[in-house]
Every structure is written in structure tokens, then in C-alpha cells.
Amino acid sequence: MSAETLTLSRAMNEGLRKAMENDPKVLIMGEDVGRLGGVFRVTDGLQKDFGEARVIDTPLAESGIVGTAIGLALRGYRPVCEIQFDGFVFPAFNQITSQLAKMRMRSLGTLELPVVIRIPFGGGIGAVEHHSESPEAYFTHTGGLRVVACSNPADAYTMIQQAIECPDPVIFFEPKRRYWDKAPVDRDLANAAPFDKAVVARPGEDVTVLAYGPMVKTSLEAAQADEGHSIEVIDIRSLNPLDEETVLASVRRTGRCVVVHEAPVFSGYGGELAARITEKCFYHLEAPVLRVGGFSTPYPPSRLEDHYLPDLDRVLDAVDRTFAW
Amino acid sequence: MIVDAARGAPLGTDAQSPPSELVQLLTPEGERVEHPDYDVNLTPDEIKSLYRDLVIVRRIDAEAVALTRQGELGIWASLLGQEAAQIGSARALRTDDMAFPSYREHGVAYCRGVDPLDLLGLFRGVNHAGWDPKEHNFHLYTIVIGSHALHATGYAMGIQRDGTENAAIVYFGDGATSQGDVNEAFVWSAAQNAPVVFFCQNNQWAISEPLEKQSRIPLYRRAEGFGFPGIRVDGNDVFAVQAVTKKALENARSGQGPTLIEAYTYRMGAHTTTDDPTRYRLQAELESWKLKDPIERVKAYLVKNEMADRTFFDAIEAEAKGVGSDLRKRCLELPDPEATAIWENVYATEHPMLADERAGFTSYLESFEEVSR
Numbered sequence: 215m216s217a218e219t220l221t222l223s224r225a226m227n228e229g230l231r232k233a234m235e236n237d238p239k240v241l242i243m244g245e246d247v248g249r250l251g252g253v254f255r256v257t258d259g260l261q262k263d264f265g266e267a268r269v270i271d272t273p274l275a276e277s278g279i280v281g282t283a284i285g286l287a288l289r290g291y292r293p294v295c296e297i298q299f300d301g302f303v304f305p306a307f308n309q310i311t312s313q314l315a316k317m318r319m320r321s322l323g324t325l326e327l328p329v330v331i332r333i334p335f336g337g338g339i340g341a342v343e344h345h346s347e348s349p350e351a352y353f354t355h356t357g358g359l360r361v362v363a364c365s366n367p368a369d370a371y372t373m374i375q376q377a378i379e380c381p382d383p384v385i386f387f388e389p390k391r392r393y394w395d396k397a398p399v400d401r402d403l404a405n406a407a408p409f410d411k412a413v414v415a416r417p418g419e420d421v422t423v424l425a426y427g428p429m430v431k432t433s434l435e436a437a438q439a440d441e442g443h444s445i446e447v448i449d450i451r452s453l454n455p456l457d458e459e460t461v462l463a464s465v466r467r468t469g470r471c472v473v474v475h476e477a478p479v480f481s482g483y484g485g486e487l488a489a490r491i492t493e494k495c496f497y498h499l500e501a502p503v504l505r506v507g508g509f510s511t512p513y514p515p516s517r518l519e520d521h522y523l524p525d526l527d528r529v530l531d532a533v534d535r536t537f538a539w
Numbered sequence: 540m541i542v543d544a545a546r547g548a549p550l551g552t553d554a555q556s557p558p559s560e561l562v563q564l565l566t567p568e569g570e571r572v573e574h575p576d577y578d579v580n581l582t583p584d585e586i587k588s589l590y591r592d593l594v595i596v597r598r599i600d601a602e603a604v605a606l607t608r609q610g611e612l613g614i615w616a617s618l619l620g621q622e623a624a625q626i627g628s629a630r631a632l633r634t635d636d637m638a639f640p641s642y643r644e645h646g647v648a649y650c651r652g653v654d655p656l657d658l659l660g661l662f663r664g665v666n667h668a669g670w671d672p673k674e675h676n677f678h679l680y681t682i683v684i685g686s687h688a689l690h691a692t693g694y695a696m697g698i699q700r701d702g703t704e705n706a707a708i709v710y711f712g713d714g715a716t717s718q719g720d721v722n723e724a725f726v727w728s729a730a731q732n733a734p735v736v737f738f739c740q741n742n743q744w745a746i747s748e749p750l751e752k753q754s755r756i757p758l759y760r761r762a763e764g765f766g767f768p769g770i771r772v773d774g775n776d777v778f779a780v781q782a783v784t785k786k787a788l789e790n791a792r793s794g795q796g797p798t799l800i801e802a803y804t805y806r807m808g809a810h811t812t813t814d815d816p817t818r819y820r821l822q823a824e825l826e827s828w829k830l831k832d833p834i835e836r837v838k839a840y841l842v843k844n845e846m847a848d849r850t851f852f853d854a855i856e857a858e859a860k861g862v863g864s865d866l867r868k869r870c871l872e873l874p875d876p877e878a879t880a881i882w883e884n885v886y887a888t889e890h891p892m893l894a895d896e897r898a899g900f901t902s903y904l905e906s907f908e909e910v911s912r
């Protein structure tokens with residue numbers, strides 16, 4: 215298969231383009247997604263090629279973006295909404311959690327809302343406040359939403375298409391600091407894992423590191439750097455539903471587990487992973503599941519973000535601690 | 540009615556309007572013109588002082604842009620072109636009025652006595668805001684578009700209940716008028732008759748989106764539907780902006796409720812230093828707005844009326860230059876915060892979990908020092 219090297223941003227762009235070509239009901243909507251092509255250029259050129267009726271530069275109103283996407287979906291469209299930055303999803307919180315998530319159940323299954331909400335998330339780009347947050351737990355906590363995060367260009371290309379095809383609403387997190395990372399992208403969807411499955415990003419024997427989004431790369435670098443232990447890195451990819459099988463099989467084999475995310479550890483997604491693994495792998499565990507993540511504070515000013523964000527050292531520190539148990 | 544389906548707007552409607560709707564007291568050529576409802580009575584010294592403010596904030600802004608280019612700031616939202624809208628309105632405020640800015644109001648900040656250095660912290664990434672809002676009656680910058688319109692309204696409700704003769708003013712952009720929070724603030728302020736002035740700087744663009752993406756009618760006309768007056772002023776005319784804002788503030792203070800002011804202006808620079816406007820707007824538009832420069836017209840007026848000469852302009856230029864280089868120097872000296880600042884000011888009192896995190900992180904950092912020793 216031909217695999218071309220693309221940036222993550224470009225891979226997203228091509229995935230969206232493919233989805234729009236395949237299905238005339240697919241729409242793109244968001245702030246600055248048209249002529250500008252989005253602040254991260256993910257929708258670059260799409261308005262030019264598909265027109266203003268399919269690629270909508272919306273009013274500056276996030277509740278409106280998601281609310282009207284729901285209406286469009288009720289009318290048979292498949293809207294892909296872009297929220298410009300993580301910190302700006304909250305004006306749409308009501309529409310997402312009370313409306314989008316619940317419509318299928320409230321309608322006894324007669325209504326379907328295939329809406330995708332793309333959110334560039336996470337820090338590490340030296341941005342001002344509200345531009346570096348990791349709000350995934352608010353959404354994984356909400357039944358009725360699927361929540362996924364891509365970590366690399368190949369997955370960006372395939373997962374966005376799978377998310378658009380999915381009949382459920384999908385919150386699609388994109389690791390903004392990895393937008394310009396390059397990797398080969400296989401354009402044959404038949405070769406791709408289903409988007410609700412985790413993948414082993416790097417096999418290992420001694421300890422399982424679970425990560426998603428921007429922290430996959432960090433974890434892989436940590437695994438590479440650790441000469442003492444053989445680290446298995448799993449890219450969770452789908453936060454809800456969680457692919458338990460892949461995760462549990464790995465931990466049962468290694469007996470040790472470290473969970474890494476940028477979001478605050480307290481009440482974070484890692485807490486769910488740790489609890490589940492403890493329940494289901496209790497007798498296989500050599501040490502408690504350890505979590506590495508952000509602190510219980512608002513995201514700090516960017517000159518402090520290197521302290522706040524998990525890095526290679528903090529991942530390896532946790533790995534070492536699971537062995538010191 | 541023929542509707543352009545893709546754009547959603549009926550053909551022939553747009554958010555621009557005939558120039559007669561615009562309050563103007565000073566033309567781009569520096570001619571003083573009359574308006575039936577508004578007037579200013581400024582002494583030559585007052586006009587020179589406005590000129591000085593305009594020049595200095597432009598210089599502060601230019602210095603910040605340069606500092607960003609050199610990597611000293613992470614990003615900067617330039618006010619270039621909007622100096623008159625900001626200086627004119629802020630100079631209409633009394634010190635005990637309260638201002639709520641968005642993120643581009645460096646000129647308002649300057650008038651409120653905020654040290655320009657304190658504006659840089661947010662953009663340099665050393666803090667989220669460097670000034671005490673209570674000291675200056677100038678609230679923090681609000682980046683989440685429109686949220687602070689409700690804060691200003693609530694603050695104004697407080698003024699109302701205290702029975703003091705003050706007003707609140709809130710600054711936001713043309714794009715912000717689409718946000719739910721801004722529209723709720725219109726509803727609230729009207730229902731409560733709150734002493735608040737909504738000061739919308741219509742700089743024609745919300746990043747890459749032109750005004751037509753937000754509105755089919757001129758923005759100032761939105762107010763009518765909410766039940767309070769709206770007025771469009773030439774945002775590049777510092778006299779008119781000051782006159783219009785003064786009146787709106789007086790109305791608010793005297794129990795006549797809110798006003799929406801649409802200051803019609805133009806964002807001469809990029810949205811922020813990370814933006815590339817050549818992707819979405821035409822150079823010709825920029826050129827036409829250059830002719831309406833807010834500073835040049837005051838200069839022309841001063842010269843025409845022999846209120847200022849070369850010496851004056853040179854002195855202001857030199858002063859502005861000094862402010863700029865002083866700002867640069869102090870910016871470079873800004874210390875990075877200590878890591879422990881992450882846990883500061885999160886709660887009113889010591890929080891046990893945060894204390895644990897801080898202690899844990901501190902000893903984690905120390906473990907590296909031990910290794911390197």
C-alpha cells in the first residue's frame with residue numbers, strides 16, 4: 215500500500231476530505247474553518263472545494279455550533295463541528311451533555327445524532343489561558359457520547375473517517391502540540407483498526423504504560439529511553455467505550471501499570487482506568503496502578519507548563535516507583 | 540426575498556450601513572464637524588493630551604509586537620487602528636467607574652493606570668494577569684469571548700443596589716455579539732435597568748470572519764430589540780467616541796439603563812501575532828482604512844488650528860519612544876515564576892491535596908539536583 219508521509223494536521227484534512235467525498239451529507243462547521251482553513255489548518259482548502267453550504271464559517275457561538283449541528287443531524291446531515299480550542303467547548307456544554315448525548319435514549323432509539331465534535335486539546339504550545347486544557351473527563355463521564363483521541367497522523371486520517379461514519383455522537387480530541395508531527399499514513403481504511411479499539415503502540419514485557427493523545431509520544435519516548443525495563447505502551451485511542459480487553463490482557467501479562475494523561479489526576483480519566491484494572495487484574499498486579507498527570511489546579515501560565523505537563527522523566531519516575539513497590 | 544442559501548443572508552442585506560448613521564465630530568482629514576446630538580468642548584491642552592495617549596499606546600503596542608517577533612512574548616493581540624475607540628471611551632470614564640476588557644484593550648488599560656509591563660505577563664506566560672483589578676477599576680482580560688458581558692452587568696446591578704452614581708463599561712468585539720452570554724447580558728441589563736455601557740469595537744473581523752458572518756443588520760441596531768439605545772460612532776474619531784461614551788455613561792449613572800455603542804473601526808494588524816490575514820482579506824481594504832487613521836486626523840486638526848507645532852510632535856514622539864524602550868527593558872527582566880506558583884491562589888485557604896502535590900513535586904525536583912551533584 216502506498217503510505218505517504220503527512221503531518222497530523224494534513225492527515226486530518228485528508229480524512230475529512232475523503233469523508234466529504236464519500237458522503238454528501240457530511241458538513242463542516244466552526245469558527246474560521248472556511249477561508250482560513252481553521253487556526254490549525256485542519257480544514258484548509260475544503261471550503262474552496264466543497265462550497266460554503268458544506269463548509270460553514272459559523273457565528274462566534276459554540277452553543278450555536280453544537281445546537282445547530284444537532285438540528286442538521288435531525289434533518290439527515292452528518293455535521294463535523296470544530297471547537298477552536300479546548301477551553302472554548304464549555305459554552306456548548308449544555309448542548310453536548312444534555313442534548314446531544316441523550317437524544318437517542320430520550321427518543322426510544324428513533325432519533326440518531328451522528329455529530330462529530332473535534333476539539334484540539336492539551337498544552338505544550340506556550341499558549342495563553344484556555345488554550346491548553348484537557349477536558350476529556352467531562353465527556354467520558356457522560357453516557358451517550360463516544361470519546362476518542364488520536365495520537366498520530368495515521369490514526370488521525372482513519373479515526374476521523376470512522377468517527378464520521380459512526381451513528382453515535384463522537385467527541386474527537388486532537389493532540390494540538392502534535393499537529394506538525396509527521397508520519398506515514400496508509401490510506402487504505404481496510405488496514406485500520408476499528409476506532410473503538412486500543413492498540414499496542416510498542417510491545418514490552420515488564421510494565422504497561424497507558425496513554426492517549428499527546429501523551430502517547432511522550433510515553434513512547436520514555437519507553438525508548440528506559441534501558442532497565444521493557445515498557446509496553448498502549449494507545450487507548452477510544453476513551454469511551456474503553457477497549458478493556460486490550461488493556462487488561464497487557465496488564466495481566468506485565469503485572470504493572472502506569473497511566474499517563476495531561477488532565478489533572480484527581481477525578482481524571484486515569485482514575486477510571488486504575489480502578490477498573492485493580493478490580494479486574496487484582497491478582498496479577500505487583501504494584502498499584504500509578505497515575506501521572508496534571509495537578510489539581512487551573513492550567514498554569516505557559517512558562518510553568520513544563521512543570522505541569524507529564525514528561526519523559528515523570529513517566530519514568532512512575533515506572534521506577536512501580537518496581538520499587 | 541432572494542436568499543443566498545449557502546451564506547444564509549438575504550441578498551442585498553448587510554451589516555454595513557450608510558455613513559449618515561455614524562456619529563462623527565472629526566473627519567479623517569482633521570475637519571471638525573457638527574452633530575445634532577453630540578459635541579465636545581476640549582481645550583487645546585486636552586486635545587494634545589488625547590493625542591499623546593494615542594501615540595503612546597500605539598508605541599506600546601508596536602513594542603509588544605516586536606517583543607513577540609523576538610520570542611519574548613508568546614503571542615500578542617495588537618490594537619493597531621483601534622486607539623481612538625479605546626482612548627476616547629476610557630477617557631470618558633471616571634476613576635470610580637468599572638471597566639471590563641476583553642484581551643485587546645491595552646489602550647483602555649493604559650488610561651486606567653495599568654503599567655504596560657503588567658499587560659505583558661499574560662502574553663509572556665509568567666502569569667494570567669499582572670494587575671490588581673480593584674486598584675485600577677479595570678478587570679482582568681477575558682479571553683473566553685463574551686463571558687465578561689455578564690460580569691459587567693452583574694457588577695452594574697451591584698452599583699445600582701449600592702445607590703452610587705457609577706457605571707460599568709464592557710468591551711468586546713463584533714464577533715462576540717454572537718455569543719449567548721453577550722445576548723443574555725443585553726437581556727439582563729435591560730430587565731434590570733443596569734448602569735452598564737456595552738462598548739463593541741466593530742473592527743470588521745473576528746479572526747478570519749467578516750462582520751457579515753455574524754450579523755445582517757448593523758450591530759448597534761441590535762440594542763433596539765432588547766429595549767435600550769444603540770448608537771454607532773466613528774471609532775477612529777477620538778472626539779466622537781469620547782462624546783458618545785460620556786453621554787452613555789451619564790445616562791447609566793442617572794438611572795436610564797444600558798446603552799450599546801458600536802465603535803466602527805478596523806483591525807489594522809493581524810488578529811494576533813500568530814495569524815496571517817493575507818489568507819482571508821484584501822490589501823485594498825487595509826489601504827482604504829489607512830486613510831482613516833485615528834492619530835493622523837488629530838494631528839491634522841492640531842496643525843490646522845495651530846494648537847501644536849513641530850516641537851510638540853517631536854517631544855511626544857520622543858516620549859513614546861522612551862516608553863517603548865523602557866517597556867522592552869523591563870519585559871526582558873521579568874523573572875520566570877517559581878514552579879510552586881502552580882499551587883498558589885487556587886483556594887482561599889491551604890488545601891491539603893494541593894499541599895501534598897506541591898510537596899511531592901518539590902522533592903521530585905530536588906531528586907534531580909541530588910543526581911546532578
Ligand SMILES: Cc1ncc(C[n+]2csc(CCOP(=O)(O)OP(=O)(O)O)c2C)c(N)n1
Nearest residue numbers: 245302682683684712713714715744745746
Ligand atoms: C468562547 C470562545 N470561542 C472562541 C474563541 C477563539 N477566538 C479568540 S478571538 C476570536 C475572534 C473574536 O472576534 P471579535 O469578537 O470580533 O474580537 P476581535 O478579536 O476582533 O477584537 C475567536 C474566535 C475564544 N477566545 N472564546
Ligand SMILES: [Mg+2]
Nearest residue numbers: 712713744745
Ligand atoms: Mg472583531
